[in-house]
Amino acid sequence: MSTWVRRNPNAVRQGSTLVDFIIYAIVIAICLATLYPFYFVIIMSISSPREVAAMNVFWYPKGFFLGSYELILKDKQMWWAYSNTIIYVLSGTLLNCLTAILGAYPLTVRHLKGRKWVIAYLIIPMYFGGGLIPSFLLVNNLGLYNTIFAIIIPGAVSIWNIILVRTFFMSIPEGLKESAFMDGASHWQLLFRIILPVSKPIMAVIAIYSIVGIWNSWFDALVYLPNEKLHPLQMYLYRVIVQQTVDLKAMTMEDSANAMTQILSNIQLKYSIIVFTALPVIFTYPFFQKYFIKGALLGSLKE
Incomplete structure:
Protein backbone atom coordinates (compact mmCIF):
# COMPACT_ATOMS: atom_id res chain seq x y z
CA MET A 1 0.00 0.00 0.00
CA ALA A 54 54.97 35.14 -39.35
CA MET A 55 52.16 35.25 -36.71
CA ASN A 56 52.08 31.45 -36.47
CA VAL A 57 51.80 31.31 -32.67
CA PHE A 58 48.30 30.87 -31.27
CA TRP A 59 47.94 28.08 -28.69
CA TYR A 60 51.44 27.09 -27.60
CA PRO A 61 54.99 28.40 -28.06
CA LYS A 62 56.76 27.46 -31.26
CA GLY A 63 60.45 27.25 -30.58
CA PHE A 64 62.06 28.82 -27.54
CA PHE A 65 63.93 32.11 -27.50
CA LEU A 66 64.70 34.52 -24.64
CA GLY A 67 66.90 36.90 -26.59
CA SER A 68 64.28 39.65 -26.48
CA TYR A 69 64.33 39.59 -22.66
CA GLU A 70 68.11 39.86 -22.74
CA LEU A 71 67.84 42.98 -24.86
CA ILE A 72 65.28 44.49 -22.50
CA LEU A 73 67.44 43.84 -19.44
CA LYS A 74 70.33 45.68 -21.13
CA ASP A 75 68.26 48.79 -21.82
CA LYS A 76 69.22 51.58 -19.41
CA GLN A 77 66.17 53.68 -20.28
CA MET A 78 63.88 50.86 -19.20
CA TRP A 79 65.60 50.47 -15.83
CA TRP A 80 65.48 54.22 -15.31
CA ALA A 81 61.75 54.19 -15.97
CA TYR A 82 61.43 51.20 -13.63
CA SER A 83 63.06 53.11 -10.78
CA ASN A 84 60.80 56.11 -11.41
CA THR A 85 57.73 53.88 -11.27
CA ILE A 86 58.82 52.35 -7.97
CA ILE A 87 59.20 55.85 -6.50
CA TYR A 88 55.77 56.88 -7.76
CA VAL A 89 54.11 53.68 -6.52
CA LEU A 90 55.63 53.73 -3.03
CA SER A 91 55.07 57.42 -2.37
CA GLY A 92 51.63 57.47 -3.99
CA THR A 93 50.41 54.39 -2.10
CA LEU A 94 51.59 55.73 1.25
CA LEU A 95 49.96 59.11 0.62
CA ASN A 96 46.71 57.52 -0.57
CA CYS A 97 46.47 55.36 2.55
CA LEU A 98 47.37 58.25 4.86
CA THR A 99 44.93 60.73 3.33
CA ALA A 100 42.17 58.11 3.24
CA ILE A 101 42.65 57.41 6.96
CA LEU A 102 42.86 61.04 8.03
CA GLY A 103 39.96 62.03 5.79
CA ALA A 104 37.68 59.16 6.76
CA TYR A 105 38.03 59.14 10.54
CA PRO A 106 36.58 62.63 11.25
CA LEU A 107 33.57 61.74 9.12
CA THR A 108 32.80 58.85 11.49
CA VAL A 109 32.52 61.11 14.56
CA ARG A 110 28.78 61.35 15.09
CA HIS A 111 28.76 64.61 17.03
CA LEU A 112 30.86 66.43 14.39
CA LYS A 113 28.85 69.43 13.22
CA GLY A 114 28.21 69.61 9.49
CA ARG A 115 29.41 66.04 8.92
CA LYS A 116 26.68 65.24 6.41
CA TRP A 117 27.34 68.45 4.51
CA VAL A 118 31.03 67.61 4.26
CA ILE A 119 30.20 64.15 2.93
CA ALA A 120 27.86 65.63 0.33
CA TYR A 121 30.55 68.16 -0.63
CA LEU A 122 33.08 65.36 -1.15
CA ILE A 123 30.76 63.35 -3.35
CA ILE A 124 30.32 66.18 -5.88
CA PRO A 125 33.95 66.32 -7.15
CA MET A 126 34.05 62.53 -7.17
CA TYR A 127 31.58 62.56 -10.06
CA PHE A 128 32.35 65.96 -11.64
CA GLY A 129 35.93 67.01 -12.38
CA GLY A 130 37.32 70.28 -13.64
CA GLY A 131 38.85 68.73 -16.73
CA LEU A 132 42.32 68.54 -18.18
CA ILE A 133 42.97 72.25 -18.82
CA PRO A 134 42.18 73.46 -15.25
CA SER A 135 44.25 70.60 -13.88
CA PHE A 136 47.17 71.50 -16.11
CA LEU A 137 46.98 75.17 -15.15
CA LEU A 138 46.86 74.26 -11.47
CA VAL A 139 49.88 71.98 -11.70
CA ASN A 140 51.78 74.58 -13.70
CA ASN A 141 50.96 77.45 -11.32
CA LEU A 142 52.00 75.38 -8.31
CA GLY A 143 55.41 74.84 -9.88
CA LEU A 144 54.94 71.08 -10.17
CA TYR A 145 55.22 70.88 -13.95
CA ASN A 146 58.07 68.66 -15.16
CA THR A 147 58.81 67.40 -11.65
CA ILE A 148 58.08 64.08 -9.96
CA PHE A 149 55.57 65.87 -7.72
CA ALA A 150 53.31 66.41 -10.73
CA ILE A 151 52.62 62.66 -10.58
CA ILE A 152 52.62 62.22 -6.79
CA ILE A 153 50.75 65.25 -5.39
CA PRO A 154 47.61 65.46 -7.61
CA GLY A 155 46.76 61.82 -6.97
CA ALA A 156 47.51 61.86 -3.25
CA VAL A 157 43.85 62.26 -2.25
CA SER A 158 41.12 59.95 -3.52
CA ILE A 159 37.57 60.72 -2.46
CA TRP A 160 36.51 57.20 -3.34
CA ASN A 161 39.12 55.81 -0.95
CA ILE A 162 37.96 58.16 1.79
CA ILE A 163 34.35 57.06 1.43
CA LEU A 164 35.39 53.41 1.32
CA VAL A 165 37.50 53.68 4.47
CA ARG A 166 34.80 55.71 6.24
CA THR A 167 32.24 53.00 5.53
CA PHE A 168 34.57 50.43 7.03
CA PHE A 169 35.26 52.57 10.08
CA MET A 170 31.51 52.95 10.62
CA SER A 171 31.20 49.17 10.85
CA ILE A 172 33.46 49.10 13.93
CA PRO A 173 31.30 48.80 17.08
CA GLU A 174 30.69 52.07 18.91
CA GLY A 175 31.22 50.28 22.22
CA LEU A 176 34.88 49.79 21.34
CA LYS A 177 35.32 53.51 20.76
CA GLU A 178 33.39 54.52 23.88
CA SER A 179 35.42 52.20 26.07
CA ALA A 180 38.62 53.72 24.70
CA PHE A 181 37.40 57.23 25.51
CA MET A 182 36.42 56.12 29.00
CA ASP A 183 40.00 54.92 29.53
CA GLY A 184 41.26 58.38 28.60
CA ALA A 185 42.25 57.79 24.98
CA SER A 186 42.35 60.71 22.56
CA HIS A 187 41.14 60.64 18.99
CA TRP A 188 44.70 60.10 17.75
CA GLN A 189 45.22 57.19 20.12
CA LEU A 190 41.85 55.73 19.17
CA LEU A 191 42.66 55.96 15.49
CA PHE A 192 46.19 54.61 15.46
CA ARG A 193 46.10 52.14 18.37
CA ILE A 194 42.59 50.69 18.14
CA ILE A 195 40.93 51.37 14.79
CA LEU A 196 43.86 50.89 12.41
CA PRO A 197 44.96 47.50 13.84
CA VAL A 198 41.50 46.10 13.03
CA SER A 199 41.35 47.86 9.66
CA LYS A 200 43.97 45.81 7.82
CA PRO A 201 41.43 44.47 5.28
CA ILE A 202 40.36 47.90 4.05
CA MET A 203 43.97 49.14 4.08
CA ALA A 204 44.88 46.20 1.85
CA VAL A 205 42.09 47.19 -0.55
CA ILE A 206 43.29 50.80 -0.68
CA ALA A 207 46.89 49.70 -1.13
CA ILE A 208 46.20 47.32 -4.02
CA TYR A 209 43.93 49.85 -5.74
CA SER A 210 46.64 52.50 -5.45
CA ILE A 211 49.46 50.21 -6.58
CA VAL A 212 47.62 49.01 -9.66
CA GLY A 213 46.35 52.48 -10.55
CA ILE A 214 49.74 54.19 -10.24
CA TRP A 215 51.62 51.34 -11.91
CA ASN A 216 49.36 51.45 -14.97
CA SER A 217 49.23 55.24 -15.18
CA TRP A 218 50.89 56.90 -18.16
CA PHE A 219 48.65 59.78 -19.24
CA ASP A 220 49.71 62.12 -16.42
CA ALA A 221 53.34 61.62 -17.42
CA LEU A 222 52.42 62.38 -21.03
CA VAL A 223 50.85 65.69 -19.99
CA TYR A 224 53.06 66.87 -17.14
CA LEU A 225 56.50 65.33 -17.76
CA PRO A 226 58.26 66.36 -20.98
CA ASN A 227 61.54 65.17 -19.43
CA GLU A 228 61.96 61.52 -20.45
CA LYS A 229 64.20 60.86 -17.44
CA LEU A 230 61.14 61.29 -15.20
CA HIS A 231 58.85 59.02 -17.22
CA PRO A 232 57.36 55.97 -15.48
CA LEU A 233 57.50 52.49 -16.90
CA GLN A 234 54.09 52.63 -18.59
CA MET A 235 55.09 55.82 -20.39
CA TYR A 236 58.17 54.02 -21.67
CA LEU A 237 55.91 51.19 -22.82
CA TYR A 238 53.68 53.75 -24.54
CA ARG A 239 56.66 55.16 -26.42
CA VAL A 240 57.71 51.68 -27.50
CA ILE A 241 54.33 50.39 -28.68
CA VAL A 242 52.33 53.45 -29.73
CA GLN A 243 54.77 56.21 -30.59
CA GLN A 244 57.59 53.80 -31.56
CA THR A 245 60.17 56.39 -30.57
CA VAL A 246 62.38 53.77 -28.87
CA ASP A 247 64.39 51.55 -31.20
CA LEU A 248 64.45 48.26 -29.34
CA LYS A 249 66.87 46.74 -31.83
CA ALA A 250 69.40 49.38 -30.87
CA MET A 251 69.65 47.89 -27.40
CA THR A 252 72.35 45.46 -28.55
CA MET A 253 76.01 46.16 -27.91
CA GLU A 254 78.06 47.36 -30.85
CA ASP A 255 80.38 44.38 -30.69
CA SER A 256 77.55 41.84 -30.66
CA ALA A 257 77.71 39.41 -33.57
CA ASN A 258 74.94 37.04 -32.57
CA ALA A 259 72.97 36.09 -35.68
CA MET A 260 69.75 35.47 -33.77
CA THR A 261 69.81 38.96 -32.36
CA GLN A 262 69.88 40.39 -35.85
CA ILE A 263 66.58 38.74 -36.81
CA LEU A 264 64.66 39.85 -33.75
CA SER A 265 61.54 41.69 -34.70
CA ASN A 266 60.12 44.70 -32.90
CA ILE A 267 56.86 42.73 -32.58
CA GLN A 268 58.34 40.11 -30.25
CA LEU A 269 60.25 42.71 -28.27
CA LYS A 270 57.02 44.58 -27.64
CA TYR A 271 55.36 41.44 -26.33
CA SER A 272 58.34 40.78 -24.09
CA ILE A 273 58.33 44.22 -22.56
CA ILE A 274 54.58 43.97 -21.92
CA VAL A 275 55.18 40.79 -19.92
CA PHE A 276 58.15 42.31 -18.14
CA THR A 277 56.20 45.37 -17.03
CA ALA A 278 53.03 43.51 -16.03
CA LEU A 279 54.46 40.70 -13.89
CA PRO A 280 55.48 42.78 -10.83
CA VAL A 281 52.02 44.18 -10.23
CA ILE A 282 50.47 40.73 -10.81
CA PHE A 283 52.75 39.20 -8.18
CA THR A 284 51.75 41.95 -5.75
CA TYR A 285 48.17 40.74 -5.37
CA PRO A 286 48.92 37.46 -3.45
CA PHE A 287 50.48 39.47 -0.63
CA PHE A 288 47.19 41.34 -0.11
CA GLN A 289 44.81 38.49 -0.95
CA LYS A 290 44.41 37.54 2.72
CA TYR A 291 42.67 40.84 3.48
CA PHE A 292 41.54 42.00 0.03
CA ILE A 293 38.28 40.06 -0.34
CA LYS A 294 37.14 40.73 3.22
CA GLY A 295 37.97 44.42 2.97
CA ALA A 296 36.25 44.81 -0.40
CA LEU A 297 33.05 43.27 0.97
CA LEU A 298 33.00 45.12 4.29
CA GLY A 299 33.99 48.42 2.75
CA SER A 300 31.12 48.24 0.29
CA LEU A 301 28.42 47.93 2.95
CA LYS A 302 26.15 50.89 3.50
CA GLU A 303 26.06 52.73 6.76
Missing part, protein backbone atom coordinates in the same frame (compact mmCIF):
# COMPACT_ATOMS: atom_id res chain seq x y z
CA SER A 2 1.54 3.23 -1.10
CA THR A 3 1.46 6.31 1.08
CA TRP A 4 1.11 9.79 -0.28
CA VAL A 5 3.52 12.35 1.23
CA ARG A 6 2.66 16.01 0.99
CA ARG A 7 5.51 18.20 -0.20
CA ASN A 8 6.52 21.07 2.05
CA PRO A 9 6.25 24.29 -0.02
CA ASN A 10 8.88 25.96 2.22
CA ALA A 11 11.49 23.26 1.72
CA VAL A 12 14.76 24.25 0.02
CA ARG A 13 14.95 22.69 -3.44
CA GLN A 14 18.18 21.41 -4.89
CA GLY A 15 19.33 23.08 -8.08
CA SER A 16 19.24 21.44 -11.48
CA THR A 17 22.38 19.61 -12.61
CA LEU A 18 21.93 20.91 -16.15
CA VAL A 19 21.72 24.53 -14.94
CA ASP A 20 24.84 24.05 -12.81
CA PHE A 21 26.69 22.63 -15.81
CA ILE A 22 25.68 25.58 -17.98
CA ILE A 23 26.75 28.08 -15.31
CA TYR A 24 30.14 26.39 -14.87
CA ALA A 25 30.61 26.28 -18.64
CA ILE A 26 29.88 30.01 -18.94
CA VAL A 27 32.21 30.87 -16.06
CA ILE A 28 35.02 28.74 -17.52
CA ALA A 29 34.53 30.36 -20.94
CA ILE A 30 34.72 33.83 -19.40
CA CYS A 31 37.88 32.89 -17.50
CA LEU A 32 39.52 31.52 -20.63
CA ALA A 33 38.55 34.61 -22.64
CA THR A 34 40.02 36.80 -19.89
CA LEU A 35 43.27 34.88 -19.45
CA TYR A 36 44.01 34.03 -23.07
CA PRO A 37 45.22 37.53 -24.13
CA PHE A 38 47.89 37.51 -21.42
CA TYR A 39 48.78 33.90 -22.21
CA PHE A 40 49.06 34.86 -25.89
CA VAL A 41 51.46 37.68 -25.03
CA ILE A 42 53.61 35.31 -22.97
CA ILE A 43 53.92 32.62 -25.65
CA MET A 44 54.64 35.26 -28.28
CA SER A 45 57.46 36.65 -26.15
CA ILE A 46 59.26 33.29 -25.79
CA SER A 47 58.64 31.75 -29.22
CA SER A 48 61.02 31.73 -32.15
CA PRO A 49 61.35 35.21 -33.72
CA ARG A 50 60.62 33.76 -37.16
CA GLU A 51 57.35 32.22 -35.97
CA VAL A 52 56.37 35.43 -34.20
CA ALA A 53 57.09 37.53 -37.28
Whole structure:
Protein backbone atom coordinates (compact mmCIF):
# COMPACT_ATOMS: atom_id res chain seq x y z
CA MET A 1 0.00 0.00 0.00
CA SER A 2 1.54 3.23 -1.10
CA THR A 3 1.46 6.31 1.08
CA TRP A 4 1.11 9.79 -0.28
CA VAL A 5 3.52 12.35 1.23
CA ARG A 6 2.66 16.01 0.99
CA ARG A 7 5.51 18.20 -0.20
CA ASN A 8 6.52 21.07 2.05
CA PRO A 9 6.25 24.29 -0.02
CA ASN A 10 8.88 25.96 2.22
CA ALA A 11 11.49 23.26 1.72
CA VAL A 12 14.76 24.25 0.02
CA ARG A 13 14.95 22.69 -3.44
CA GLN A 14 18.18 21.41 -4.89
CA GLY A 15 19.33 23.08 -8.08
CA SER A 16 19.24 21.44 -11.48
CA THR A 17 22.38 19.61 -12.61
CA LEU A 18 21.93 20.91 -16.15
CA VAL A 19 21.72 24.53 -14.94
CA ASP A 20 24.84 24.05 -12.81
CA PHE A 21 26.69 22.63 -15.81
CA ILE A 22 25.68 25.58 -17.98
CA ILE A 23 26.75 28.08 -15.31
CA TYR A 24 30.14 26.39 -14.87
CA ALA A 25 30.61 26.28 -18.64
CA ILE A 26 29.88 30.01 -18.94
CA VAL A 27 32.21 30.87 -16.06
CA ILE A 28 35.02 28.74 -17.52
CA ALA A 29 34.53 30.36 -20.94
CA ILE A 30 34.72 33.83 -19.40
CA CYS A 31 37.88 32.89 -17.50
CA LEU A 32 39.52 31.52 -20.63
CA ALA A 33 38.55 34.61 -22.64
CA THR A 34 40.02 36.80 -19.89
CA LEU A 35 43.27 34.88 -19.45
CA TYR A 36 44.01 34.03 -23.07
CA PRO A 37 45.22 37.53 -24.13
CA PHE A 38 47.89 37.51 -21.42
CA TYR A 39 48.78 33.90 -22.21
CA PHE A 40 49.06 34.86 -25.89
CA VAL A 41 51.46 37.68 -25.03
CA ILE A 42 53.61 35.31 -22.97
CA ILE A 43 53.92 32.62 -25.65
CA MET A 44 54.64 35.26 -28.28
CA SER A 45 57.46 36.65 -26.15
CA ILE A 46 59.26 33.29 -25.79
CA SER A 47 58.64 31.75 -29.22
CA SER A 48 61.02 31.73 -32.15
CA PRO A 49 61.35 35.21 -33.72
CA ARG A 50 60.62 33.76 -37.16
CA GLU A 51 57.35 32.22 -35.97
CA VAL A 52 56.37 35.43 -34.20
CA ALA A 53 57.09 37.53 -37.28
CA ALA A 54 54.97 35.14 -39.35
CA MET A 55 52.16 35.25 -36.71
CA ASN A 56 52.08 31.45 -36.47
CA VAL A 57 51.80 31.31 -32.67
CA PHE A 58 48.30 30.87 -31.27
CA TRP A 59 47.94 28.08 -28.69
CA TYR A 60 51.44 27.09 -27.60
CA PRO A 61 54.99 28.40 -28.06
CA LYS A 62 56.76 27.46 -31.26
CA GLY A 63 60.45 27.25 -30.58
CA PHE A 64 62.06 28.82 -27.54
CA PHE A 65 63.93 32.11 -27.50
CA LEU A 66 64.70 34.52 -24.64
CA GLY A 67 66.90 36.90 -26.59
CA SER A 68 64.28 39.65 -26.48
CA TYR A 69 64.33 39.59 -22.66
CA GLU A 70 68.11 39.86 -22.74
CA LEU A 71 67.84 42.98 -24.86
CA ILE A 72 65.28 44.49 -22.50
CA LEU A 73 67.44 43.84 -19.44
CA LYS A 74 70.33 45.68 -21.13
CA ASP A 75 68.26 48.79 -21.82
CA LYS A 76 69.22 51.58 -19.41
CA GLN A 77 66.17 53.68 -20.28
CA MET A 78 63.88 50.86 -19.20
CA TRP A 79 65.60 50.47 -15.83
CA TRP A 80 65.48 54.22 -15.31
CA ALA A 81 61.75 54.19 -15.97
CA TYR A 82 61.43 51.20 -13.63
CA SER A 83 63.06 53.11 -10.78
CA ASN A 84 60.80 56.11 -11.41
CA THR A 85 57.73 53.88 -11.27
CA ILE A 86 58.82 52.35 -7.97
CA ILE A 87 59.20 55.85 -6.50
CA TYR A 88 55.77 56.88 -7.76
CA VAL A 89 54.11 53.68 -6.52
CA LEU A 90 55.63 53.73 -3.03
CA SER A 91 55.07 57.42 -2.37
CA GLY A 92 51.63 57.47 -3.99
CA THR A 93 50.41 54.39 -2.10
CA LEU A 94 51.59 55.73 1.25
CA LEU A 95 49.96 59.11 0.62
CA ASN A 96 46.71 57.52 -0.57
CA CYS A 97 46.47 55.36 2.55
CA LEU A 98 47.37 58.25 4.86
CA THR A 99 44.93 60.73 3.33
CA ALA A 100 42.17 58.11 3.24
CA ILE A 101 42.65 57.41 6.96
CA LEU A 102 42.86 61.04 8.03
CA GLY A 103 39.96 62.03 5.79
CA ALA A 104 37.68 59.16 6.76
CA TYR A 105 38.03 59.14 10.54
CA PRO A 106 36.58 62.63 11.25
CA LEU A 107 33.57 61.74 9.12
CA THR A 108 32.80 58.85 11.49
CA VAL A 109 32.52 61.11 14.56
CA ARG A 110 28.78 61.35 15.09
CA HIS A 111 28.76 64.61 17.03
CA LEU A 112 30.86 66.43 14.39
CA LYS A 113 28.85 69.43 13.22
CA GLY A 114 28.21 69.61 9.49
CA ARG A 115 29.41 66.04 8.92
CA LYS A 116 26.68 65.24 6.41
CA TRP A 117 27.34 68.45 4.51
CA VAL A 118 31.03 67.61 4.26
CA ILE A 119 30.20 64.15 2.93
CA ALA A 120 27.86 65.63 0.33
CA TYR A 121 30.55 68.16 -0.63
CA LEU A 122 33.08 65.36 -1.15
CA ILE A 123 30.76 63.35 -3.35
CA ILE A 124 30.32 66.18 -5.88
CA PRO A 125 33.95 66.32 -7.15
CA MET A 126 34.05 62.53 -7.17
CA TYR A 127 31.58 62.56 -10.06
CA PHE A 128 32.35 65.96 -11.64
CA GLY A 129 35.93 67.01 -12.38
CA GLY A 130 37.32 70.28 -13.64
CA GLY A 131 38.85 68.73 -16.73
CA LEU A 132 42.32 68.54 -18.18
CA ILE A 133 42.97 72.25 -18.82
CA PRO A 134 42.18 73.46 -15.25
CA SER A 135 44.25 70.60 -13.88
CA PHE A 136 47.17 71.50 -16.11
CA LEU A 137 46.98 75.17 -15.15
CA LEU A 138 46.86 74.26 -11.47
CA VAL A 139 49.88 71.98 -11.70
CA ASN A 140 51.78 74.58 -13.70
CA ASN A 141 50.96 77.45 -11.32
CA LEU A 142 52.00 75.38 -8.31
CA GLY A 143 55.41 74.84 -9.88
CA LEU A 144 54.94 71.08 -10.17
CA TYR A 145 55.22 70.88 -13.95
CA ASN A 146 58.07 68.66 -15.16
CA THR A 147 58.81 67.40 -11.65
CA ILE A 148 58.08 64.08 -9.96
CA PHE A 149 55.57 65.87 -7.72
CA ALA A 150 53.31 66.41 -10.73
CA ILE A 151 52.62 62.66 -10.58
CA ILE A 152 52.62 62.22 -6.79
CA ILE A 153 50.75 65.25 -5.39
CA PRO A 154 47.61 65.46 -7.61
CA GLY A 155 46.76 61.82 -6.97
CA ALA A 156 47.51 61.86 -3.25
CA VAL A 157 43.85 62.26 -2.25
CA SER A 158 41.12 59.95 -3.52
CA ILE A 159 37.57 60.72 -2.46
CA TRP A 160 36.51 57.20 -3.34
CA ASN A 161 39.12 55.81 -0.95
CA ILE A 162 37.96 58.16 1.79
CA ILE A 163 34.35 57.06 1.43
CA LEU A 164 35.39 53.41 1.32
CA VAL A 165 37.50 53.68 4.47
CA ARG A 166 34.80 55.71 6.24
CA THR A 167 32.24 53.00 5.53
CA PHE A 168 34.57 50.43 7.03
CA PHE A 169 35.26 52.57 10.08
CA MET A 170 31.51 52.95 10.62
CA SER A 171 31.20 49.17 10.85
CA ILE A 172 33.46 49.10 13.93
CA PRO A 173 31.30 48.80 17.08
CA GLU A 174 30.69 52.07 18.91
CA GLY A 175 31.22 50.28 22.22
CA LEU A 176 34.88 49.79 21.34
CA LYS A 177 35.32 53.51 20.76
CA GLU A 178 33.39 54.52 23.88
CA SER A 179 35.42 52.20 26.07
CA ALA A 180 38.62 53.72 24.70
CA PHE A 181 37.40 57.23 25.51
CA MET A 182 36.42 56.12 29.00
CA ASP A 183 40.00 54.92 29.53
CA GLY A 184 41.26 58.38 28.60
CA ALA A 185 42.25 57.79 24.98
CA SER A 186 42.35 60.71 22.56
CA HIS A 187 41.14 60.64 18.99
CA TRP A 188 44.70 60.10 17.75
CA GLN A 189 45.22 57.19 20.12
CA LEU A 190 41.85 55.73 19.17
CA LEU A 191 42.66 55.96 15.49
CA PHE A 192 46.19 54.61 15.46
CA ARG A 193 46.10 52.14 18.37
CA ILE A 194 42.59 50.69 18.14
CA ILE A 195 40.93 51.37 14.79
CA LEU A 196 43.86 50.89 12.41
CA PRO A 197 44.96 47.50 13.84
CA VAL A 198 41.50 46.10 13.03
CA SER A 199 41.35 47.86 9.66
CA LYS A 200 43.97 45.81 7.82
CA PRO A 201 41.43 44.47 5.28
CA ILE A 202 40.36 47.90 4.05
CA MET A 203 43.97 49.14 4.08
CA ALA A 204 44.88 46.20 1.85
CA VAL A 205 42.09 47.19 -0.55
CA ILE A 206 43.29 50.80 -0.68
CA ALA A 207 46.89 49.70 -1.13
CA ILE A 208 46.20 47.32 -4.02
CA TYR A 209 43.93 49.85 -5.74
CA SER A 210 46.64 52.50 -5.45
CA ILE A 211 49.46 50.21 -6.58
CA VAL A 212 47.62 49.01 -9.66
CA GLY A 213 46.35 52.48 -10.55
CA ILE A 214 49.74 54.19 -10.24
CA TRP A 215 51.62 51.34 -11.91
CA ASN A 216 49.36 51.45 -14.97
CA SER A 217 49.23 55.24 -15.18
CA TRP A 218 50.89 56.90 -18.16
CA PHE A 219 48.65 59.78 -19.24
CA ASP A 220 49.71 62.12 -16.42
CA ALA A 221 53.34 61.62 -17.42
CA LEU A 222 52.42 62.38 -21.03
CA VAL A 223 50.85 65.69 -19.99
CA TYR A 224 53.06 66.87 -17.14
CA LEU A 225 56.50 65.33 -17.76
CA PRO A 226 58.26 66.36 -20.98
CA ASN A 227 61.54 65.17 -19.43
CA GLU A 228 61.96 61.52 -20.45
CA LYS A 229 64.20 60.86 -17.44
CA LEU A 230 61.14 61.29 -15.20
CA HIS A 231 58.85 59.02 -17.22
CA PRO A 232 57.36 55.97 -15.48
CA LEU A 233 57.50 52.49 -16.90
CA GLN A 234 54.09 52.63 -18.59
CA MET A 235 55.09 55.82 -20.39
CA TYR A 236 58.17 54.02 -21.67
CA LEU A 237 55.91 51.19 -22.82
CA TYR A 238 53.68 53.75 -24.54
CA ARG A 239 56.66 55.16 -26.42
CA VAL A 240 57.71 51.68 -27.50
CA ILE A 241 54.33 50.39 -28.68
CA VAL A 242 52.33 53.45 -29.73
CA GLN A 243 54.77 56.21 -30.59
CA GLN A 244 57.59 53.80 -31.56
CA THR A 245 60.17 56.39 -30.57
CA VAL A 246 62.38 53.77 -28.87
CA ASP A 247 64.39 51.55 -31.20
CA LEU A 248 64.45 48.26 -29.34
CA LYS A 249 66.87 46.74 -31.83
CA ALA A 250 69.40 49.38 -30.87
CA MET A 251 69.65 47.89 -27.40
CA THR A 252 72.35 45.46 -28.55
CA MET A 253 76.01 46.16 -27.91
CA GLU A 254 78.06 47.36 -30.85
CA ASP A 255 80.38 44.38 -30.69
CA SER A 256 77.55 41.84 -30.66
CA ALA A 257 77.71 39.41 -33.57
CA ASN A 258 74.94 37.04 -32.57
CA ALA A 259 72.97 36.09 -35.68
CA MET A 260 69.75 35.47 -33.77
CA THR A 261 69.81 38.96 -32.36
CA GLN A 262 69.88 40.39 -35.85
CA ILE A 263 66.58 38.74 -36.81
CA LEU A 264 64.66 39.85 -33.75
CA SER A 265 61.54 41.69 -34.70
CA ASN A 266 60.12 44.70 -32.90
CA ILE A 267 56.86 42.73 -32.58
CA GLN A 268 58.34 40.11 -30.25
CA LEU A 269 60.25 42.71 -28.27
CA LYS A 270 57.02 44.58 -27.64
CA TYR A 271 55.36 41.44 -26.33
CA SER A 272 58.34 40.78 -24.09
CA ILE A 273 58.33 44.22 -22.56
CA ILE A 274 54.58 43.97 -21.92
CA VAL A 275 55.18 40.79 -19.92
CA PHE A 276 58.15 42.31 -18.14
CA THR A 277 56.20 45.37 -17.03
CA ALA A 278 53.03 43.51 -16.03
CA LEU A 279 54.46 40.70 -13.89
CA PRO A 280 55.48 42.78 -10.83
CA VAL A 281 52.02 44.18 -10.23
CA ILE A 282 50.47 40.73 -10.81
CA PHE A 283 52.75 39.20 -8.18
CA THR A 284 51.75 41.95 -5.75
CA TYR A 285 48.17 40.74 -5.37
CA PRO A 286 48.92 37.46 -3.45
CA PHE A 287 50.48 39.47 -0.63
CA PHE A 288 47.19 41.34 -0.11
CA GLN A 289 44.81 38.49 -0.95
CA LYS A 290 44.41 37.54 2.72
CA TYR A 291 42.67 40.84 3.48
CA PHE A 292 41.54 42.00 0.03
CA ILE A 293 38.28 40.06 -0.34
CA LYS A 294 37.14 40.73 3.22
CA GLY A 295 37.97 44.42 2.97
CA ALA A 296 36.25 44.81 -0.40
CA LEU A 297 33.05 43.27 0.97
CA LEU A 298 33.00 45.12 4.29
CA GLY A 299 33.99 48.42 2.75
CA SER A 300 31.12 48.24 0.29
CA LEU A 301 28.42 47.93 2.95
CA LYS A 302 26.15 50.89 3.50
CA GLU A 303 26.06 52.73 6.76
